[in-house]
Amino acid sequence: MSSQTSSHNGSAPSQILSTSLRHWDDIPSADLRRGYALALESGKVLSMPDLAFAMGSAELPLLDPALVDPKRKNISLNGTTGRVVGVAVEDARRDAIADLIRRYASQARSLVNAVLPHYKEHLHSPTTSLRLHRVTDWKPSWRKDDSRLHVDAFPSRPNHGERILRVFTNINPTGEPRKWRVGEAFPSLAERFLPQLKAPYRPGVASLMKKLGVTKQVRSEYDHLMLQMHDRMKADLEYQRNGIQESVDFAGGSSWMVFSDQAPHAAMGGQFMLEQTWFLPIKAMAHPEHAPLRVLERLKGHALV
């Protein structure tokens, strides 16, 4: 259950750091914690090949794509309101799914508290998703196609440079891997794409979009750049094929953690996954200079929020 393979394209160092964590509340030594924080905040994926999410046999029938509301991609829990949305059935399975997602949210939180205690007081706006569809069954437009390398940027949810921290667990009971591609470190990605991001930032348009409810907050210049970078990466087929990248298989029964606004990633295959997201202010980072906001500000030569 713990295998993980990785193959490289190009001579760049691997962006995957493997850990030996086995339990959600394992507290690594202070040295290891420092190393994990530096790797993660530098944009690496922290792989936890032996960290599984335990499911009871009564829960296994919940691994059924028919339980997802056809209007939604996933079932999700808003950790602030406690609301679960996206369940297609009204019977006892609804409560069983909610219990499972809440249990995962709590374990993912224990993990971050144990491994990255300096984030504890600062993580906010948790959301958890249960992803039951096979990755390849989702055929969206190119902009929403997550099988293309991208960094996460949410069109309706500007974050003004706050970090997007995600924990994933492959809960495929047969061990089938979640197949990802992971791209290069953010500074070289930004140097590659920044010169191609030509659309000027217009504060008036950003304010109007907030007024009209298109965005939850006013888009900052940072958000404007990150959305363009997300789109340029996905639209660039040469980059998708030949850009610096490595393939990684996350086996069933394994977990991984990443700042998804920083590490280029693409989901290529697999089915049945749990995922936890939080936002994190830059001030909570041990190495804030690695934040995409700070990298882009250095390259642009001015403040972006």
Ligand SMILES: [Fe+2]
């Ligand atoms: Fe993504």
